[in-house]
């Protein structure tokens with residue numbers, strides 16, 4: 025069985041093929057794929073790779089399996105393919121792959137890139153609630169900064185890559201260590217500590233910004249707000265984690281159908 029895993033992000037679409045192992049099949053600009061039609065774009069890759077099923081991880085909020093909102097995509101992707109397809113929120117795919125790699129039975133996976141996404145695994149299973157459980161990027165943390173979702177004062181409006189640009193080059197902000205003295209970093213760590221008090225889970229960080237954070241610094245500040253417990257906090261340095269997770273989500277859906 026050859027399963028295609030597709031990560032539809034705000035900037036790029038990453039593709040992997042799973043046949044027992046994962047193989048990268050390239051990265052494509054999101055805008056171009058949408059302008060040529062997202063279903064046609066995926067159809068072409070299916071043909072090229074000979075895949076028999078497709079897993080899609082998209083930067084989309086789903087409610088009762090219906091896409092409802094995608095602030096970072098050119099349009100809401102209505103996926104319609106003529107082969108078995110599983111569609112899931114991108115951060116949920118990341119959480120599934122994080123569970124596959126780290127094997128924590130309970131985990132909160134957090135991706136920090138342009139925005140902040142998160143997915144929850146409880147007792148080894150993805151927890152969706154009624155659809156968009158785990159959106160810690162949209163927790164209210166104070167103030168009135170405008171968020172990509174239209175809300176104000178959400179974590180993503182302070183600590184997402186888009187928000188941090190006001191301090192200059194975000195990559196440099198991380199590599200120089202300046203990010204750790206920002207109030208926004210403390211906000212991020214406080215949200216993590218609060219989430220752990222809700223879930224009592226391990227934390228897996230990912231995304232272009234999240235995977236490069238200094239874990240010592242993250243632990244130091246999170247544990248300051250934890251009093252009694254010190255949850256495991258790890259990073260997954262894999263830019264294809266969402267696409268790989270999408271393959272696993274598809275594999276599971278096929279095994280259950």
Ligand SMILES: [Zn+2]
Pocket residue numbers: 161162171172173174175176178180
């Ligand atoms: Zn928001």
